[in-house]
Amino acid sequence: MKYRDYVKQEIAVIKDRDPAIKSDKEVYLYPSFKAILKYRKAHKLYLKGEYYKARKISQKTARQTGIEIHPGAQIGEGLFIDHGHGVVIGETAIIGNNVTLYQGVTLGGTGKEQGKRHPTLGNNIMVGAGAKILGSVTIGDNCKIGAGSVVLKDVPANSTVVGVPGRVVIQDSVRLFDDLDQIHLPDPVMQDIENLKQENARLKKRLAHLENSVNESRSSYDDN
Structure with a gap:
């Protein structure tokens, strides 16, 4: 995809998922807009083996936006980072399409793994504010990770996870406990x-x- 196409795509994604945005011009002030586009540029350099230049871009962007995306991460289309300060995405993280991350989310490592040491997120995933997904775990498609959760194990598709450590409380629209709150995450x-x-x-x-x-x-x- 050409850089211009990425710009148009990010404008559409941000306007669609943030009702506070009233015009295209406001999108240019959005931290995640700059962070994601700079990531795309840094990622190309990373793939070419120009690691220093790639990291220089990502670190400068992190200081400007509060969002740190390692240029080695693999990110699909439609990533949306809302109020992104404190978001960290590790080098071997893989993110699918139409993923939403909120403030303070970490896709990090445990410090004990080699090679693939960061999470893999499927498509259509929402990760709530302050949630931590650590290690080479896989989050299936269409999952929701509750705010403040700490996920250390794989999560099957179509699941809702909450708690520390994270626990699956809803799977395939079936509640795994009988007395769950009908409105809020359990x-x-x-x-x-x-x-x-x-x-x-x-x-x-x-x-x-x-x-x-x-x-x-x-x-x-x-x-x-």
């Missing part, structure tokens, strides 16, 4: 805490019953 951590509280209450009740039984037995023994 919170499996709070659900686990609530289950522990209920189990603790049952254990306390059972212990009290056993203590009463022991006391009654002692009283009967003493009377005899």
Whole structure:
């Protein structure tokens, strides 16, 4: 795709996904607009083996926009980075088409892997603010990663993930828990805490019953 075509595409993507944009001119002020177009230029240099020039462009862009995209990353069409400060995309990350990343998202490594050490995202994916996807994991098509989630394992297609560590709570439109919030993303951590509280209450009740039984037995023994 020619550079002019990338420009037109990014304008269309940003206007489509951000209702705050009222004109084409405003798009040019958008941090992700500059970050993604500069990435395209740096990526071409990276593929030619001009690594220093490529990194120089990406680092300068990171200082200007707050969005750090390694020139070695492979990014499809229609990437949208909304309020992108703090977004980091690693060298071996692969991103499919029509992906949306929000503020503070990290597609990073764990520090223990070699070779392919960053995530692979499929098509039509939304990653919420502050979410971290770490290591050479694969996120299937049509997934949603909740804000603040930490994903360390592969996620099957058509899934919703929340929590730390990330857990699949909806898959293929089927809720994996019976008592999920019907409006907001569910919170499996709070659900686990609530289950522990209920189990603790049952254990306390059972212990009290056993203590009463022991006391009654002692009283009967003493009377005899």
